[in-house]
Amino acid sequence: MTDTADGSYVSAPRAARLDALLPVLLLATYFTASFALRLLRGGDLGSDEAEQIRLAHALQLGYGDQPPLYNWLFYCFGKVFGVSVDTLAFLKNATLLVSCIFLGLAARKVVGARDTAWIAVLGLLSLPAIFLLSQRDLTHSVGTFAAVAFFLYVLALMAERPSTGNYALLGTAAGVGFLAKYNFAIIPVATVVALLLEPGMRRLILNWRLAVTIAIGLAVAGPHVYWVMTHLDAATGDTLTKMRGVASHEAPVQLVAAWQLLASIVKCSALTLAILAVVYRGHIRTILAASSEWTRVIGRMLLISMFLVFVIMLAVDATMMRPKWISIFFVAFPLYLAFKVDAAGVQVPGATGKLMALVGAVIFISLGVVFAESFH
Numbered sequence: 001m002t003d004t005a006d007g008s009y010v011s012a013p014r015a016a017r018l019d020a021l022l023p024v025l026l027l028a029t030y031f032t033a034s035f036a037l038r039l040l041r042g043g044d045l046g047s048d049e050a051e052q053i054r055l056a057h058a059l060q061l062g063y064g065d066q067p068p069l070y071n072w073l074f075y076c077f078g079k080v081f082g083v084s085v086d087t088l089a090f091l092k093n094a095t096l097l098v099s100c101i102f103l104g105l106a107a108r109k110v111v112g113a114r115d116t117a118w119i120a121v122l123g124l125l126s127l128p129a130i131f132l133l134s135q136r137d138l139t140h141s142v143g144t145f146a147a148v149a150f151f152l153y154v155l156a157l158m159a160e161r162p163s164t165g166n167y168a169l170l171g172t173a174a175g176v177g178f179l180a181k182y183n184f185a186i187i188p189v190a191t192v193v194a195l196l197l198e199p200g201m202r203r204l205i206l207n208w209r210l211a212v213t214i215a216i217g218l219a220v221a222g223p224h225v226y227w228v229m230t231h232l233d234a235a236t237g238d239t240l241t242k243m244r245g246v247a248s249h250e251a252p253v254q255l256v257a258a259w260q261l262l263a264s265i266v267k268c269s270a271l272t273l274a275i276l277a278v279v280y281r282g283h284i285r286t287i288l289a290a291s292s293e294w295t296r297v298i299g300r301m302l303l304i305s306m307f308l309v310f311v312i313m314l315a316v317d318a319t320m321m322r323p324k325w326i327s328i329f330f331v332a333f334p335l336y337l338a339f340k341v342d343a344a345g346v347q348v349p350g351a352t353g354k355l356m357a358l359v360g361a362v363i364f365i366s367l368g369v370v371f372a373e374s375f376h
Contacts, residue, residue, distance in 0.1 A: 023118050026356055027100060030125070030363055031093045034135060037367060038089035041374040046137030049088050056083045062227035069179040070143035088139075095146050096134060099331065100124055102149035107335055109156035110294050111342040115352045119276070119341055122352075122359045123334025124149075126272045129327030131363040135370045141327060144181035148331040151177055151187065156294075159201060164209050171213035175220025181328055186308045187301070188217070194300035200293050257313040260321035265306060267323040268330040271362070276337055279354045283346045287337075290344035298336040305329045 045053065055063050055071050056078045063071050074083075074091055081087045100121045107117035124145075125131055134142050151173040158166040177184035195201045204210075218225075277284045309326060312318070348354075 020114065023122065023352065023356060026360055027097065027121070027125075030360075030367075031097050033364070034096075034367060035089050035093045037371045038092075038135075039086060041371060043085055044374060045085070048137045048139040049085075052088060052139055053083060061224055062231060066140045067179045067182060068224060069147070069176065070140045073143065074139075092134065092139065092142050095142050096130065099130075099142075099145040099149040102146065102153045103331065103335055106149065106153040106156045107338045109153070109160055111338055113342070113347075116338055116342050118352050119338040119355065120335045122355050123272050123276070123337055124331065125363050126275055126359050127327065127330055127334070128267065128271060129324055129330070131366045132370070133324050133327070135367060136373075138324065140181055141324060144177065144184055144328045145331050147173065147177040147180040147184060148187065148328055152332060152335060155191065159204060162204060162207065162209065164212055167207075167209035167212045168216050171216030172220055174213070174217040178217075178221045179224055183309070183325070184328060186305050187329070190301045190304035190308065193304050194297045197300055198293055198297050201297060253317055253319060254314060256319045257310065257321070260319065261306065261310055261313065261326075264321045264323040264326055268327055269333055272334060272337070275355065275358045275362075276341075278358060279351050280341065280346060280348055283344070283348065287340050287344045287346055290340055292339060292343035294339045295336065295343050298332050298339060302329060302332055302336065 051066075052071065052074045056075050059072060059075055060068065062068055073095075074088070077087050077091050078084075081090070103124050104117055104121040107120035108114070111117050129138070129141065130145065134145075151170070154166065154170045154173045158170050174184075174188045177187065192205055195205045276287075280287055306326070306329070309321075309329075313321065
């Protein structure tokens with residue numbers, strides 16, 4: 001039995017169910033509040049939102065320097081609910097919620113404790129690209145967050161049961177991810193290398209079914225790839241211009257690129273890591289030192305992704321890297337931390353509640369700041 005605030009008692013199973021519902025309530029409250037406050041902010045559109053409204057009149061294979069997946073989603077929602085700020089806000093918050101769900105499902109496929117799986121979900125909410133940038137103006141990146149979370153879930157599903165159907169599903173996830181954001185293409189490459197480097201999971205790549213994954217992925221992304229090849233300047237020109245920057249630098253381009261990337265990595269990950277360190281203080285060294293198949297695979301995926309981003313920066317002489325441009329790769333970071341805690345076998349009483357309190361404070365304060373900014 002568990003003592004409650006009014007002196008009464010509830011059974012341990014019931015208390016466990018109540019504890020399990022609290023993170024769900026936090027998610028429901030946050031995304032409902034995000035939707036409501038966006039409506040209260042009115043019709044002032046950010047650049048990404050304005051683009052969605054402008055391009056919602058027709059389905060096309062491509063629309064410009066961003067892949068079309070989110071445009072297609074908004075077109076479909078607009079046909080059902082009308083093209084409006086309401087629809088924009090609903091689609092964005094629903095997509096972010098889907099990201100949380102798939103990342104949670106990916107964690108549950110691997111970790112033993114449900115409380116540990118919540119680290120992935122609540123950690124996702126603590127990423128600046130989620131709680132701040134998404135609430136300001138992101139659209140295509142929001143769709144990619146869901147695509148990455150779905151890809152990670154299917155990867156865990158395929159590792160558990162390497163059937164032809166799951167390999168096909170992974171190909172679908174990869175194709176959908178490319179249609180959401182071009183730099184998503186780095187993730188499947190990083191995944192293949194990371195799995196090959198892990199002896200116990202190498203079998204997933206050295207399997208004839210991988211051909212099914214590749215075929216399905218190409219089939220899903222193929223029509224848009226054809227559009228990109230026939231509209232190369234429209235698809236890539238603006239992005240490359242932004243990455244090259246406009247300011248001159250006395251330092252070598254390579255050094256500037258490395259500094260820009262490192263600074264963006266810190267901005268993407270520092271807050272999430274700091275929150276985990278507070279919740280698990282006294283255990284953080286044990287957690288960071290812990291290792292398992294999945295911590296090594298996800299960790300290598302992150303490292304390889306950042307290395308490939310750096311190579312691309314050098315190839316195009318990029319001297320600019322904004323955190324939002326690499327934010328999609330850090331969807332895997334909270335999952336990595338959840339796997340680390342699981343591998344360490346660390347259990348801290350009330351850890352989920354502490355994590356909820358800290359993340360809740362961050363996301364709701366940020367929501368209030370974004371709302372206040374809209375009136376200035």
